[in-house]
Amino acid sequence: MISQPHTKYQRFVGVSLPDRQWPNNHITQPPIWMSTDLRDGNQALIDPMSIDTKLRFFKQLVAIGFKQIEVGFPSASDIDFNFVRLLIEGNHIPDDVTIEVLVQARFDLIERSVESLRGAKQAILHMYNPLAPAFRDIVYKTDKAGVKHIATQGTQWVKQLTAQAPEVNWTYQYSPEVFSSTEIEFAKEVCDAVVAIWQPSINNKIIINLPATIEMNTPNTYADQIEWMHRHLNQREHIILSVHPHNDRGTAVAAAELAIMAGADRVEGCLFGNGERTGNVDLVTLAINLYTQGVHPGLDFSNIDQVRQLVEECNQLPVHPRHPYAGELVFTAFSGSHQDAIKKGLAVQDKNDLWQVPYLPIDPADLGRSYDAVVRVNSQSGKGGISFLLAREAGLELPRKLQIEFSRIVQTENDRTGKEMNAAEIVRLFEDSYLSQANWIEYQQSQIKTVADNQQQIDLQILYKGLPTQISGTGNGPIDAAANALRDFIDHPVTVIDYHEHAIGEGSAVTAICYLELKTDSNSTRFGVAKDSNIMTAAIKALISGVNREMGSTGEVAAA
Numbered sequence: 001m002i003s004q005p006h007t008k009y010q011r012f013v014g015v016s017l018p019d020r021q022w023p024n025n026h027i028t029q030p031p032i033w034m035s036t037d038l039r040d041g042n043q044a045l046i047d048p049m050s051i052d053t054k055l056r057f058f059k060q061l062v063a064i065g066f067k068q069i070e071v072g073f074p075s076a077s078d079i080d081f082n083f084v085r086l087l088i089e090g091n092h093i094p095d096d097v098t099i100e101v102l103v104q105a106r107f108d109l110i111e112r113s114v115e116s117l118r119g120a121k122q123a124i125l126h127m128y129n130p131l132a133p134a135f136r137d138i139v140y141k142t143d144k145a146g147v148k149h150i151a152t153q154g155t156q157w158v159k160q161l162t163a164q165a166p167e168v169n170w171t172y173q174y175s176p177e178v179f180s181s182t183e184i185e186f187a188k189e190v191c192d193a194v195v196a197i198w199q200p201s202i203n204n205k206i207i208i209n210l211p212a213t214i215e216m217n218t219p220n221t222y223a224d225q226i227e228w229m230h231r232h233l234n235q236r237e238h239i240i241l242s243v244h245p246h247n248d249r250g251t252a253v254a255a256a257e258l259a260i261m262a263g264a265d266r267v268e269g270c271l272f273g274n275g276e277r278t279g280n281v282d283l284v285t286l287a288i289n290l291y292t293q294g295v296h297p298g299l300d301f302s303n304i305d306q307v308r309q310l311v312e313e314c315n316q317l318p319v320h321p322r323h324p325y326a327g328e329l330v331f332t333a334f335s336g337s338h339q340d341a342i343k344k345g346l347a348v349q350d351k352n353d354l355w356q357v358p359y360l361p362i363d364p365a366d367l368g369r370s371y372d373a374v375v376r377v378n379s380q381s382g383k384g385g386i387s388f389l390l391a392r393e394a395g396l397e398l399p400r401k402l403q404i405e406f407s408r409i410v411q412t413e414n415d416r417t418g419k420e421m422n423a424a425e426i427v428r429l430f431e432d433s434y435l436s437q438a439n440w441i442e443y444q445q446s447q448i449k450t451v452a453d454n455q456q457q458i459d460l461q462i463l464y465k466g467l468p469t470q471i472s473g474t475g476n477g478p479i480d481a482a483a484n485a486l487r488d489f490i491d492h493p494v495t496v497i498d499y500h501e502h503a504i505g506e507g508s509a510v511t512a513i514c515y516l517e518l519k520t521d522s523n524s525t526r527f528g529v530a531k532d533s534n535i536m537t538a539a540i541k542a543l544i545s546g547v548n549r550e551m552g553s554t555g556e557v558a559a560a
Contacts, residue, residue, distance in 0.1 A: 014221035015184045015228045022223050022262035030290055030297045032240065032266035033283060034068040035061050039080075039102055040280055041270040041315070043073070049314055051083050057314045058087065060307065061271075062097055065299045068124065070100040070268070074116035075109035084116040093120065100124035100173070105154025107161075114161045122169035124207065125162060127154050131190055132178035132213075148190050151176070155197045172198050173207035175244070180212040184228055192234040200238040208233065209268065211244035212255055219251045223258035230263030242266035245281040247273060252281035257289070271311050272319050272326065288325045292362050301325075303368040331364045343388040386410050389423040390430060395504040402515050402527045409433050433549075434529035440465055440551050441486075443541050448478050456481045460540070464489075482540045483518070486547050494547060495519045501535060516542040520550045 002008060038057060042048050049057065054071075061069050071087060072080030084101060087093050099120060103113040105127055117123040129150045130139065136147055155174065162170045174194045176187050191208050200206035210229060212222050222245065230241055243259040243266070245252040256267050269275075273282030284307075287297035301307060308319050308326045321328040338359050345357035355363050364370070387403045390396040398406065413429060414421060421429070444461040451457045457474045458481040473485025479496055487494040498517040503510050512535040519525045528546025532538035 012181070012216040012221065014217060015224050017224040017228055020224055020227055020262075022227050022258060025261040027257065027260050027290060027293070028295060030287070030295065030299075031260050031264065032068065032242075033066055033287070033297075033299060034070060034100065034242070034266060034268045035066045035270065035283065036070040036244075036268050036280065037061065037270045037274065037311075038083075039070040039072050039100075040268075040276070041274040044274060044276045044279070045315055045317070047316060048079070051079060051086060053314050054083050055086065055092065056310065058092065060310050062094060064301065064307065067096055068098050068100060068266075070102060070124075070126065073102045075101075075103050075112040081112070081116050088117070088119050095121060098122045098124055098171070100126050102126045102128065105129045105150045105157075107157050110154065110157050110161055114165055117168055118165050120168050122171070124171045124173050125158055126173040126175065126207075126209070127158055128175035128177045128209075129154065130177040130213075131182040131187060133183070134181070135178055144186055148193060151190050152193050152197055155194045159198060171204070171207060172200075173209055173242070174198075175209040175211055177211060178213040179210040180214055180216050180222060180225070184225060188229060188232055191229075195233075195235050195239065200235065202238060205238050205240050207240045207242050207266065209242035209244055209266075210264075211268075212246055212252070213244075215246055215248040215251060215255065218249075219255040219258050222255045223262040226259045226264055227262035240265050242268060244268040246275065247278040247281065250278065252279070253285050253289070256281045256286055271307065272323060274311075274315055274317065282324075284326055285324045288362065288367070291366075301367055305368060325362065325367060331360060331369060339386075339388060346388075386426060389426050393423045394427045394430070396430070396513065397500075397502050399498070399500045399515055399517075401498070401517060401525075402529075405527055406430060406433065434527070434545060435531065440548055441489075441544050443537075443544050444468070446482075446537070446540060448481070448536075458482050458485060458540075460485055462544070478536055479516075479539050479543060482543050486543065490547065490551070492520045492550075494543075496543070497525050499539070501539070504531070512538040514538040514542040516546055518543065518546045518550075520547070526550050 038054050042054070058069065058071065072083055074081035074084050084099070087099060093099060100123065101113050101116060103109050103125065110127070113125060117125070129147060131147050136142055136144065140147060151174065158172055162168070174191065176182060176190055179187055195206055195208070198206050210226060226243060230236065233239060241264050243256060243264045245255040245259070252273070256269070260267070267281065267283070267286065269281035269283040269286065270279065271284050273279040284301065287299045288301060290297045304326045312319055319326055322330060324330060341358035342360060349355070349357055386407050387398045390398060410421065410426060410429065442463040444463060446461065447459045449457050451474060455474050455476065456478050457472065458478055459470060459472045460482060462469050462471065471485045471489045473481045473488060475481035475484050479499070483494045483496055496516060496518050500515040501512060504513055505511055511531050511533055513529065513531045516528045516539060517525050518528065526546050526549050528542040528544065528549060530538050530541030530545050532541055
């Protein structure tokens with residue numbers, strides 16, 4: 001990079017519009033959507049799509065709900081010509097869908113394009129030519145009058161040649177290419193001349209498409225240009241005002257949204273933003289942005305993963321894992337604080353209430369995404385995400401202090417492997433740590449009875465290091481009695497600090513699970529966990545689990 005970029009680049013100065021209205025406007029309905037995946041998107045691929053691939057893609061676009069689809073450049077490609085004929089002759093175009101083809105302003109190319117569309121119920125013939133100064137001077141080596149003549153002569157040819165195919169309900173679309181860097185008054189002059197030749201009406205409107213062929217400045221600059229044209233174009237009531245934003249500055253989505261606020265009726269783009277250079281505007285993001293604001297976009301992305309996979313297969317380009325709404329990781333939280341907030345939000349979210357889950361602007365279920373990947377665990381994760389996965393995968397509702405304790409175990413394992421842990425691995429680690437300990441003491445059975453002063457006595461049959469042993473203890477209740485029995489047996493203090501229980505499952509398959517926090521002779525506490533069909537048995541087993549975990553950590557195994 002050079003040290004003085006102003007010597008090579010200059011700031012683009014847009015149209016002066018001090019009374020602009022678009023900042024006060026809101027998008028309350030979706031635009032007309034036009035997918036150019038099969039033309040603009042296809043021409044940007046390293047390996048363009050075959051006819052079979054284009055047909056698969058076309059059917060997906062129809063299924064999503066697109067009513068206007070640009071299907072190719074038939075005058076420039078035999079594959080595109082044959083594809084258009086396949087769509088028409090194979091009756092693949094629903095009655096409410098209009099196909100569109102692109103053509104340059106040359107008689108022979110327009111003639112070939114009209115031929116490709118013969119027999120279609122309705123079609124859009126899209127003609128373009130560049131108007132911007134750099135193209136006039138460098139590419140065409142002509143002046144304003146020269147490029148204006150290209151536009152008007154081409155429009156006359158379109159009108160003449162489409163009249164020879166009256167079986168088609170024709171719509172004409174004109175694009176002053178590189179509109180974004182064309183003098184605004186000149187762009188209007190050319191568009192007005194094209195409209196005057198075509199003579200549109202309320203019932204047969206012309207599409208004037210204003211492409212940000214190159215993003216020239218911040219999105220508000222483009223919005224000003226669109227509002228200026230919206231205000232000043234002749235016969236505006238007979239015009240569908242369309243925009244085609246590119247993404248050179250990475251702001252195509254914002255530019256499109258502001259353009260709609262500025263008066264645009266229609267948006268052209270591609271799924272996931274494919275296109276030349278940095279791509280076209282991303283129609284998936286645009287549509288779902290609307291949805292999150294309570295406006296149905298008229299496009300259905302209820303199975304976003306299927307759409308993404310098909311587009312990746314057809315384009316042979318991956319969709320970034322952090323891509324808005326559709327990326328593999330877009331709803332995934334690794335951070336502990338994020339996980340905790342999401343967990344709490346999902347716990348209180350009522351399906352009939354407004355969506356208010358922290359960090360998630362949309363319910364993943366609305367896009368056909370499960371909650372399986374909402375929380376994932378790596379070395380950056382915290383107790384909230386881990387407990388969320390345990391609750392979802394295994395029905396385990398860990399008390400807060402156990403969440404903290406187990407998160408340290410997970411953290412140690414993550415640091416050891418350096419890898420993410422999935423939900424099944426976390427459940428397995430919990431079971432290995434709490435429910436499947438190598439037991440010095442193993443519960444067999446117990447008998448409980450009341451003795452003097454309403455004390456409870458427990459007789460515990462256990463295996464100690466594999467040998468049958470009976471121990472006994474007395475206390476204020478069965479758990480206290482069992483703790484005293486174990487204290488005398490291992491010759492260490494065993495004090496129950498806290499106790500939680502809940503059921504797992506339903507009906508005859510219900511199981512009780514107990515989480516019991518205890519303290520031995522160390523200053524720290526430790527949890528024991530156990531399951532059983534009997535709640536009291538589960539509690540006693542949890543007590544033994546905690547003692548085993550303490551003995552295993554200290555190596556102290558001394559029975560009285």
